[in-house]
Amino acid sequence: MSSRADAPTADSSPAAPVPARAARYHSVGGPEVIDIETITVAAPEEGEVRIRLAATGLNPVDYKIRRGTSRFTVSLPATVGREFSGVVESVGGDVSDIAVGDRVFGSIPSGAACDLVLAPAEAIAPVPDDVHLEVAGGLALAGQTAWDALESQTLAEGDTIVVSAAAGGVGGILCQLAVARGLRVIGTASESNHDWLTSRGVVPVLYGEGLTERLRDAAADGITAVFDQHGPETIRAALELGVPPERINTIATDPEPFGVRRVGRGPVHAPTLRALVALVGSGEVEVPIAARYPLVEVREAFTRLESGHLRGKIVLVP
Incomplete structure (x- = not known):
């Protein structure tokens, strides 16, 4: 200990x-x-x-x-x-x-x-x-988890990603890191958090029944990758929309039944921590x-x- x-x-x-x-x-x-x-x-x-x-x-x-x-x-x-x-x-x-x-x-x-x-x-x-x-x-923990998850996927400026639990500890940071890298971010969250997500450059979508249809409407040009912090609902919706399993990361549920990836934080990495706290200091990440x-x-x-x-x-x- x-x-x-x-x-x-x-x-x-x-x-x-x-x-x-x-x-x-x-x-x-x-x-x-x-x-x-x-x-x-x-x-x-x-x-x-x-x-x-x-x-x-x-x-x-x-x-x-x-x-x-x-x-x-x-x-x-x-x-x-x-x-x-x-x-x-x-x-x-x-x-x-x-x-x-x-x-x-x-x-x-x-x-x-x-x-x-x-x-x-x-x-x-x-x-x-x-x-x-x-x-x-x-x-430190939430921030590097978000950072490492984002780094695990090959993404280019303009790609569209979905982040579940987008106003939570990991999801909120992941969304903002992605926006700072020029990605289009769709975030699932309760309605009470939609204004905050919008203020951070994220397209908010309500989770729950009908999620697949709402994501389809929000991502007319398709979804490049999905980062799940919530559970099976998001994964099922992503698979139904044709997102390849290797493009779906989860830290919230067992990935094996869905054939997707479990991507969490790697070893503590001080340079990543320095980069994260600098982004907080500059206001790019709240x-x-x-x-x-x-x-x-x-x-x-x-x-x-x-x-x-x-x-x-x-x-x-x-």
């Missing part, structure tokens, strides 16, 4: 193990299995940094892991959260380009919902002064904060996340 909770307690100097609050669970289940516990966070080792938390972004994969329904697994007990932002509190050996006091963001396999986060130096990137740390806290909760209200935060119909990200703050 990233926090190395079993490390021995020592004095409270920055280079020593220190106590910290963490949102943890000891068994799989719903939000009710999460409790706030005090753990001991070890001093950073070679190639590591320890970060004072500013925000942790929550993602659907977090609750799927907690429920035991994800292809990703963690050892129990586990601290929730995979993406974060904060200020570097201490630095381990062999780290030359990160200093105490730096504003950073990044992603780890688990353990981000903690007052202090241990992370490999190679898994983080600097946060510019013009980007709020709460926004950066919801960017990461709306749907809601923010203090760490002690982590159960309520997950309940809101699991209810769906979000625009942007839910973040936990200390």
Whole structure:
């Protein structure tokens, strides 16, 4: 586990193990299995940094892991959260380009919902002064997932793509990255999110019954690729419209019954994180904060996340 909770307690100097609050669970289940516990966070080792938390972004994969329904697994007990932002509190050996006091963001396999986060130096990137740390806290995992999915398809300026759950954490970023690359983007979302999508250069389409016909009307010249964050409905509609299976990516459902591709995030890539946060700083990519909760209200935060119909990200703050 990233926090190395079993490390021995020592004095409270920055280079020593220190106590910290963490949102943890000891068994799989719903939000009710999460409790706030005090753990001991070890001093950073070679190639590591320890970060004072500013925000942790929550993602659907977090609750799927907690429920035991994800292809990703963690050892129990586990601290929730995979993406974060904060200020570097201490630095381990062999780290030359990160200093105490730096504003950073990044992603780890688990353990981000903690007052202090241990992370490999190679898994983080600097946060510019013009980007709020709460926004950066919801960017690393969702942003690189969107980036890697888009990179997995060969696309040219003017191609038409469909993005499902287009106002969600991954979908919203993917849409905006695609618009910035000159693609025509059709995004499926609830009607309450259509104005926001339009403001970001996306053609909004309502999901649900009749989706195939609405997509056909919106893409009279055909669809080049489909990026699914929602589930089978989008995939079935795409196949019915003749989109080749190899042109359909999903991160939301088992691809095998449909013969499509599962394309999620690759290994954490700091240059990609730098490019993403620069786009946020320039205003080309917006990461709306749907809601923010203090760490002690982590159960309520997950309940809101699991209810769906979000625009942007839910973040936990200390």
